[in-house]
Structure formats: C-alpha cells, structure tokens
Amino acid sequence: MTDAYDNDNIFAKILRGEIPCHKIYEDEHTFAFMDIMPRGDGHCLVIPKMPARNLLDADIETLGVVQATVKKIGTAVMKAFSADGLTVQQFNEPAGGQVVFHLHVHVIPRFDGVKLRPHTGDMEKPEILAENAEKISAALK
Numbered sequence: 001m002t003d004a005y006d007n008d009n010i011f012a013k014i015l016r017g018e019i020p021c022h023k024i025y026e027d028e029h030t031f032a033f034m035d036i037m038p039r040g041d042g043h044c045l046v047i048p049k050m051p052a053r054n055l056l057d058a059d060i061e062t063l064g065v066v067q068a069t070v071k072k073i074g075t076a077v078m079k080a081f082s083a084d085g086l087t088v089q090q091f092n093e094p095a096g097g098q099v100v101f102h103l104h105v106h107v108i109p110r111f112d113g114v115k116l117r118p119h120t121g122d123m124e125k126p127e128i129l130a131e132n133a134e135k136i137s138a139a140l141k
C-alpha cells in the first residue's frame, strides 16, 4: 500500500501555475516541461494533469495518455537535439528512486559516448532551460 496523493507536491503546484516552469507542451490530459536538474541536455518531464502519485495508483487511461505524450515529446526531443538515442525513465516510491510524488516520466535525449549526469544533481541555468524548451516546442510544430 502506498501513501495517498499529496495535492501540495511540487508538480501539482506547477500544474496549478503556483510555481513557474519551462513549459514545452500541454493538451487536455498531459503537460511537459524541462527538468531543472537535467541528467543530459534536453532532459524533460511528462506528467498527467490528473492526480496520480506514480505508476502504482494511476489508472490505465492516465498511463495511456502519458505514454502518448512521451512518444510525442520523445520524437520532438530527438529532432530538436539531433540525438542518437532516447532514455525514458520513471521511478516509483522512495525505494524505487522517486523524489516527487506526482506521476512523471523522464525523457532524455542521448548522444553516443555521453554518460547521464547524476539524478537530481546540479541545477541548470534558467536561460539554458528556456532555450531548450523553445527548441523542443519548435520541433513539435
């Protein structure tokens, strides 16, 4: 049994517009924005608008709409950064590596020979995040 969804988690606050983010995309059910501590250039996150703590409590419909947006954003990220590959990650509960308790999927462009930086490592400069968000948004068009 996992804990209940906390309405005051940081991604819920981003969805409500209470704290800023570098937005890339949104539709009726999902939202995508830049990870502030990227493991690689162009690292972004896809989240559902519906409250879900993680994969374990999310309903199938929520997982489906999130995965559809992961495909869309992943394709745009590959194009925007001329990437060689794509890493998609999703963590569940503290023991599974989860730090923020609103379901989210990491989408990280990869380049031959370039290792991932540490998870929740250094903060990226806001101007770089803004530039990368713009690049990915442009590749969606």
Ligand code: AMP
Pocket (backbone or CB within 6 Å): 010, 021, 034, 035, 036, 037, 038, 090, 091, 097, 098, 099, 100, 101, 104, 119, 120, 121
């Ligand atoms: P995890 O729950 O383990 O998947 O990790 C949470 C992820 O959210 C990490 O990659 C953080 O860098 C990222 N993160 C935390 N706070 C924010 C924020 N305010 N805006 C964007 N990304 C964030």
